[in-house]
Amino acid sequence: MKIWTSEHTFNHPWETVTQAAWRKYPNPMTPSIIGTDVVERRVVDGVLHTHRLVQSKWYFPKWTNSLIGTAKTCFASERSTVDPQRKQMVLKTINLTFCRHISVDEVLYYEPHPTDSSKTLLKQEASVSVQGVPLCHYMEDMLTSTISMNAGKGRQGLEWVIGRINAEVKGIAESADDFLMKTKHSLDDMTESARKSMDEISVQAAKAAKHIHI
Amino acid sequence: MNSLGDDCTELKKQYDACFNSWFSEHFLKGRHDDSLCAPIFKIYQDCVKRAMREQKIELREIDSEINTGEKEQQKPDHTKS
Numbered sequence: 001m002k003i004w005t006s007e008h009t010f011n012h013p014w015e016t017v018t019q020a021a022w023r024k025y026p027n028p029m030t031p032s033i034i035g036t037d038v039v040e041r042r043v044v045d046g047v048l049h050t051h052r053l054v055q056s057k058w059y060f061p062k063w064t065n066s067l068i069g070t071a072k073t074c075f076a077s078e079r080s081t082v083d084p085q086r087k088q089m090v091l092k093t094i095n096l097t098f099c100r101h102i103s104v105d106e107v108l109y110y111e112p113h114p115t116d117s118s119k120t121l122l123k124q125e126a127s128v129s130v131q132g133v134p135l136c137h138y139m140e141d142m143l144t145s146t147i148s149m150n151a152g153k154g155r156q157g158l159e160w161v162i163g164r165i166n167a168e169v170k171g172i173a174e175s176a177d178d179f180l181m182k183t184k185h186s187l188d189d190m191t192e193s194a195r196k197s198m199d200e201i202s203v204q205a206a207k208a209a210k211h212i213h214i
Numbered sequence: 215m216n217s218l219g220d221d222c223t224e225l226k227k228q229y230d231a232c233f234n235s236w237f238s239e240h241f242l243k244g245r246h247d248d249s250l251c252a253p254i255f256k257i258y259q260d261c262v263k264r265a266m267r268e269q270k271i272e273l274r275e276i277d278s279e280i281n282t283g284e285k286e287q288q289k290p291d292h293t294k295s
Binding site for chain 2 (some may be wrong): 018019023025036037039043046
């Protein structure tokens with residue numbers, strides 16, 4: 001088993017980073033992530049628990065195809081908690097598709113930086129294990145370096161999303177009108193119960209446009 | 215960003231928009247009531263669960279792969295046939 005860890009500081013407050021973390025995909029740096037779905041979500045004792053199914057495409061060298069199969073769409077299960085009191089967001093991801101031979105587990109921790117609370121510290125751990133495949137160690141090394149590369153891209157991707165959120169906040173007054181129009185438009189296709197919630201979104205969007213400031 | 219089911223993608227986008235607004239405007243400000251997006255979440259969930267059934271992705275399998283140590287109560291799906 002190979003274990004890989006890393007730390008990174010974002011020059012943005014925890015609230016901004018966690019908002020961006022939910023909107024991390026899509027971003028141009030990690031095109032391998034092609035879909036996410038929430039399969040379970042609830043608030044328990046003030047902590048938000050979420051279970052997401054993440055679809056991605058991994059590309060392995062051709063010679064590994066006969067060992068682990070061609071990389072098609074892979075599924076990963078991501079369980080996360082957000083505790084706004086303690087200001088901690090934890091995401092644990094395990095891969096589901098090539099479970100038989102290879103397991104890749106990843107944990108991300110987002111917390112305010114211990115010495116500067118206007119910044120956010122990301123701690124990242126990944127473990128890789130390959131079993132029952134010849135050249136195990138070689139494969140583990142290869143996967144570990146892929147993870148290391150992907151982690152860098154993931155951080156760049158998150159920075160890109162934060163940049164977009166900050167730009168949106170600036171432009172939100174103008175775009176809120178547009179958003180309200182679009183929301184109204186889509187109402188036609190929705191059932192009565194959804195209609196109720198979308199009306200609330202419109203109200204929230206209008207409120208957000210008035211009050212938001214980062 | 216797409217959903218697992220092509221026909222769920224539009225619902226997913228609407229739900230995500232609602233969630234993102236709730237997360238920043240309510241949850242991070244200490245208001246934990248999550249009923250704001252509940253109606254759209256329900257419709258989106260029904261769609262995703264249908265897509266998962268169609269693509270034979272079993273949540274129970276997924277759960278059994280995870281050692282969270284905090285097993286949540288799950289509806290016994292066996293009753294469905």
